[in-house]
Amino acid sequence: MRYIISKIKLTKPLVLLLGWMCLFGSPISFSQTRQSPTQEKPRVDLLYRSLQPGEALLVVLRGLSSIRQAEMKFQNQKYHLLPRSEGSDEWFGWLGLDFQMKPGDYPLRVTVIDSLGNKHQLQVTLTVKPKTFPVKKLWVAPRYVTPPPEVTERIRRESTLLRTIFSLESTQWRGEGKFILPCQGKIFFNFGEKRIYNNQPRSSHSGIDIAAVTGTPVVASNAGQVVLATELYFAGNTVIIDHGLGLFTFYGHLSAIKVKRGDFVHRGQLIGLVGATGRVTGPHLHWSVRLKGSRVDPLSLLEISLDKDSGSS
Numbered sequence: 001m002r003y004i005i006s007k008i009k010l011t012k013p014l015v016l017l018l019g020w021m022c023l024f025g026s027p028i029s030f031s032q033t034r035q036s037p038t039q040e041k042p043r044v045d046l047l048y049r050s051l052q053p054g055e056a057l058l059v060v061l062r063g064l065s066s067i068r069q070a071e072m073k074f075q076n077q078k079y080h081l082l083p084r085s086e087g088s089d090e091w092f093g094w095l096g097l098d099f100q101m102k103p104g105d106y107p108l109r110v111t112v113i114d115s116l117g118n119k120h121q122l123q124v125t126l127t128v129k130p131k132t133f134p135v136k137k138l139w140v141a142p143r144y145v146t147p148p149p150e151v152t153e154r155i156r157r158e159s160t161l162l163r164t165i166f167s168l169e170s171t172q173w174r175g176e177g178k179f180i181l182p183c184q185g186k187i188f189f190n191f192g193e194k195r196i197y198n199n200q201p202r203s204s205h206s207g208i209d210i211a212a213v214t215g216t217p218v219v220a221s222n223a224g225q226v227v228l229a230t231e232l233y234f235a236g237n238t239v240i241i242d243h244g245l246g247l248f249t250f251y252g253h254l255s256a257i258k259v260k261r262g263d264f265v266h267r268g269q270l271i272g273l274v275g276a277t278g279r280v281t282g283p284h285l286h287w288s289v290r291l292k293g294s295r296v297d298p299l300s301l302l303e304i305s306l307d308k309d310s311g312s313s
């Protein structure tokens with residue numbers, strides 16, 4: 001540049017043009033050559049227990065110091081990513097592999113806009129391995145297997161309500177560190193179990209059960225906002241917490257509810273007591289997780305560290 005300048009007669013308009021270029025860049029657009037000043041390369045790290053149906057995944061974006069916006073696309077759904085903390089150059093988002101998803105290769109596309117407006121696109125292939133879920137026979141009151149006609153409308157209304165809640169995505173993260181077990185008791189590793197009630201096949205079990213005596217405290221697995229605190233036909237007294245980014249935890253069959261809809265709860269805060277309300281065989285907590293509508297094993301969440309110093313998988 002110095003060589004060129006020395007050969008050019010520095011007329012007043014040229015000096016003004018060079019001054020403009022120093023201050024604001026070239027007046028001519030070179031959009032194809034615009035790059036981050038440090039030539040940074042973003043990368044995607046995945047944290048998970050296993051790459052199988054019914055698992056939660058934490059997607060961490062690293063390697064770019066100035067992210068303005070980031071989102072990912074998986075199976076035709078868009079997911080938001082957020083900075084781990086204010087001003088952090090590590091961004092994260094949640095992904096759920098529904099328990100009925102078929103094994104195979106699935107692309108995960110991440111789009112990042114840096115502070116200069118440059119678009120970075122990354123693609124990771126998730127190889128989802130097969131998983132078989134057990135079959136279980138259970139015996140419950142007949143009205144929970146073939147509900148009487150007078151409750152048909154109620155069941156339909158409640159299933160619409162749940163679908164609506166799980167379709168919402170708050171674009172902020174309310175969680176405080178790792179998820180915790182919400183109740184002390186005997187854990188049944190029965191996520192995804194195909195259920196046969198009174199010899200009739202019914203939907204699969206989309207959560208886990210923790211057996212405990214009636215009245216055992218149930219706490220919030222992580223911080224969030226209570227979006228449902230009411231009695232449902234199948235799940236009995238139920239609390240649902242919205243943790244943000246499309247992640248919800250569900251607590252069913254409670255004997256008592258200790259929070260109201262709209263409340264903000266901390267991780268570990270009392271939200272209810274173990275009970276036997278709804279379709280049950282005895283007192284227990286039914287605990288489940290929805291991640292952008294995908295049904296994932298809550299125990300897969302407990303294994304993912306959200307701490308700042310967590311490494312990549």
Ligand SMILES: [Zn+2]
Nearest residue numbers: 207208209286
């Ligand atoms: Zn259950």
